[in-house]
Amino acid sequence: MSKARQLADLGNQIDDGAITGTNMVINGGMTVAQRSSSVTGVTTAGYRTCDRMEVNINNLGTYTVTQENDAPEGLANSLKIDCTVADASPASSDYVFFAHKLEGQNLQNLKKGTSDALPVTLSFWVKSNMTGTYQVNARDQDNVKYISASYTVDASGAWEYKTITLAGDTTGVLDNDANESLKLEWWLDSGSNFNSGTLNTSWTAASNANRNAGATVNIGDSTSNYWQITGICLNVGDSAIDFPHESYGETLAKCQRYYERVETSYKNSISGYFTNYGNGKWVGPQFQFKATKRATPTMSDLGTFSWRRANFRNATSTTIGTGATGFSNTTTDSSTVEITESGRTNGSTALVFSNAGYTIEADAEL
Amino acid sequence: MDNMNITTAQYTADFNGNNTSIKATIDGTEMSVPMDPANRHHAEIMRQVEAGTLTILEAD
Numbered sequence: 001m002s003k004a005r006q007l008a009d010l011g012n013q014i015d016d017g018a019i020t021g022t023n024m025v026i027n028g029g030m031t032v033a034q035r036s037s038s039v040t041g042v043t044t045a046g047y048r049t050c051d052r053m054e055v056n057i058n059n060l061g062t063y064t065v066t067q068e069n070d071a072p073e074g075l076a077n078s079l080k081i082d083c084t085v086a087d088a089s090p091a092s093s094d095y096v097f098f099a100h101k102l103e104g105q106n107l108q109n110l111k112k113g114t115s116d117a118l119p120v121t122l123s124f125w126v127k128s129n130m131t132g133t134y135q136v137n138a139r140d141q142d143n144v145k146y147i148s149a150s151y152t153v154d155a156s157g158a159w160e161y162k163t164i165t166l167a168g169d170t171t172g173v174l175d176n177d178a179n180e181s182l183k184l185e186w187w188l189d190s191g192s193n194f195n196s197g198t199l200n201t202s203w204t205a206a207s208n209a210n211r212n213a214g215a216t217v218n219i220g221d222s223t224s225n226y227w228q229i230t231g232i233c234l235n236v237g238d239s240a241i242d243f244p245h246e247s248y249g250e251t252l253a254k255c256q257r258y259y260e261r262v263e264t265s266y267k268n269s270i271s272g273y274f275t276n277y278g279n280g281k282w283v284g285p286q287f288q289f290k291a292t293k294r295a296t297p298t299m300s301d302l303g304t305f306s307w308r309r310a311n312f313r314n315a316t317s318t319t320i321g322t323g324a325t326g327f328s329n330t331t332t333d334s335s336t337v338e339i340t341e342s343g344r345t346n347g348s349t350a351l352v353f354s355n356a357g358y359t360i361e362a363d364a365e366l
Numbered sequence: 367m368d369n370m371n372i373t374t375a376q377y378t379a380d381f382n383g384n385n386t387s388i389k390a391t392i393d394g395t396e397m398s399v400p401m402d403p404a405n406r407h408h409a410e411i412m413r414q415v416e417a418g419t420l421t422i423l424e425a426d
Contacts, residue, residue, distance in 0.1 A: 044393060045369050058369050179404055277381045295404035300397040326378060327398040328386060346381075363397075365406060 023244050024107065025100055025184075026254045027052045028124075028232035030077040033067040034252075034261045040064045040084070047365055050079045051255035053100060054365075060094035060189055061087040061220035071230050072125045072159040075243070078230035081188065087220045090191040095212070096219055097187040100232065101366035103294065104142065104174045104181030109236060112140070117168030122184065123240035125231040126151070127159045129224060132217040135199065136164060137185040143172030144206045148199050150214040161231075163240040169203040178294050180366040184234065187212040188219040188227055256291035262360040274352040276344040282309075282320070282352055283328060284337040289362055292332050297362035299327035299335050306355035307339045320352070335362065370410045372420055379425035388422060 030050040039048040041064075045056040048065040055065050062085035068078045081098065111117050122136065130153060137148045149164040174181040187194070190212040197209030204210075219225045231243045274282035289297075307325070308317040326338035337360075339352060372392050377385040388399040388411060399407045414420035 044371060046393065296400035296402035298397045298399045298405060298407045300395055302395075326389060328378070328380070330387070330398065330400050363407070 022235070023241075024102060024120075024234040025052075025232045026258075027251050028230070028243065029075055029245070029251070030067055030071075030079045030230050031248055032252050032255045033077075034255065034259060037067040038064065039066075047259065050077070051259060052365075053079055053098065055081060056095065056097045056099055058093065058095050059087075060090045060096050060191070061085055063096075068228065070127075070228065072161070074245075075125065075231050078125070078127070078228045080226055080228045081219065082226040083219055083221075083223050086223050086225075088218070088222070090189065090218075090220060092191040092193045095187070095190040095194055097185050097190075097212070098227075098229065099186070100184045101180045102182045102184075102234075103178050103366065105176050105178060107174050107181055108176055110168065110174070112169050113143075113171055113173030115170055117170045118236050119165055119168045119238045121163055121165045121233075121235055121237055121240045123161070123163040123231070123233045123235075123243070124229055125159050125161050126153060127157065127228040128153050128217075129156045129226060130217040130219065131156055133215055134217060135187045135212050135214040137183075137187070137211055138166055139183040139185060139206060140169070140172055140174065140203075141180050141183060142175045145169070145172055145203050146200060146206045146210065147203045148210065148214065149201060150199060153217075165238045167202060172203070184232075185211065186229065187215055188217070189221075190215075253291055256289070257294050258363075258365045260289055260291060260293075260297075260362045262287070262358075262362075264354075264357045264359070272352070273349050274339065276341075276348045276350070277346060280340055280342040280344070281326070281328075282339045282341060282344070282350065284339070284352065286329065286334045286336050288334050289332075293362060293364035294332075294366070295364045296330055296332055297335075297364040299330055300361045300363070301325055302359040302361065308353055308355050309341070310351040310353065317353075319355070330362075332364070335360075370407070372411060372414055374423075375411055375420060376423040377425040383425075385425060 032051045033049045043062050049067045064082045066080045068080045071078045133150050133152050147166050151162045194212040197213045199214030233243050235241045272285040274284045307321040309320045310317050320341040321339045327335050328338050329336045375390040378387045380386050
């Protein structure tokens with residue numbers, strides 16, 4: 001390629017915002033996996049291993065979802081979906097797809113819904129034993145529209161780099177808020193409700209029949225099947241930028257806006273003066289999240305714990321609760337632990353502590 | 367298309383009797399779900415209530 005051509009391409013990318021743009025996908029390199037690095041027996045939708053990456057399954061086989069150390073050169077990790085119980089005859093409403101969801105307020109630079117709407121380019125690395133054609137969609141959740149594209153896996157078991165440019169959309173403004181506005185979908189299998197339509201490569205009203213209409217592969221066909229992905233990048237412009245590497249800490253901080261896991265390893269890990277509000281609950285001091293959450297998070301604790309209330313000097317503490325606790329006063333920045341113990345006086349205060357390590361989840365995922 | 371398996375749901379009230387959250391068992395895990403429409407668990411609970419497939423019990 002000539003220098004003149006390279007300069008012309010560079011100018012084109014600047015015009016499209018690609019050079020100044022960044023990757024709108026969080027954790028596209030699959031480096032952060034706060035929940036787990038491996039989950040077996042997956043049969044339903046959820047965030048399983050790599051942060052911000054959702055595996056959607058509805059009655060179509062059983063899978064192991066893992067964060068792998070296997071990746072193309074220059075990347076460290078990938079997410080793998082491995083079929084462990086096959087279902088080669090899915091019912092019409094069954095499906096398997098992988099998704100990443102984006103907030104509307106982070107997409108305003110796309111100028112969607114205006115005459116100046118910009119194209120975006122989706123790039124990623126994929127590896128599978130299943131050669132053939134796959135479908136990927138971008139779904140505008142605010143205006144219920146789709147644009148789709150297909151890509152092929154040409155060789156079995158080899159990393160392949162794919163780039164897909166999606167046209168700008170001059171109708172349908174994305175909401176400028178913290179809710180889901182755009183969902184990227186990589187389809188892997190489905191019943192007839194999702195593959196009986198046509199592949200729409202321009203923005204059009206959403207129809208379930210079109211969501212997997214362009215695919216020829218089905219991950220649920222065999223327990224030999226797997227699909228891996230990494231290096232996901234969505235940037236403004238009609239050409240892909242190089243995957244922008246960032247430190248683990250930077251990616252973790254971005255992920256914690258959506259999900260945070262607080263893990264401690266020993267007793268007394270949560271302790272302090274708890275107050276009894278007369279409804280049989282001790283309410284502890286507020287603990288702060290490391291990152292402000294996208295929305296008020298769902299709180300849960302993991303495992304079985306023992307809570308103790310300290311007594312007078314030289315007296316053994318009293319076990320007041322085991323198992324799940326509750327949470328109250330949860331905001332996007334903090335929460336409090338609740339521990340049940342009946343018979344306490346309203347307004348009384350006691351030193352309460354956990355008798356083992358403690359793990360708390362705060363989930364504000366899209 | 368989230369297909370969460372929600373098996374129990376009960377309001378949690380503060381000292382004044384105001385509902386402040388929903389204690390729910392979702393995909394086998396007990397969770398404290400805030401009363402925030404932007405929270406995906408709250409949205410799914412309300413969707414299932416509207417569909418008539420889930421009932422939220424009053425607070426104890």
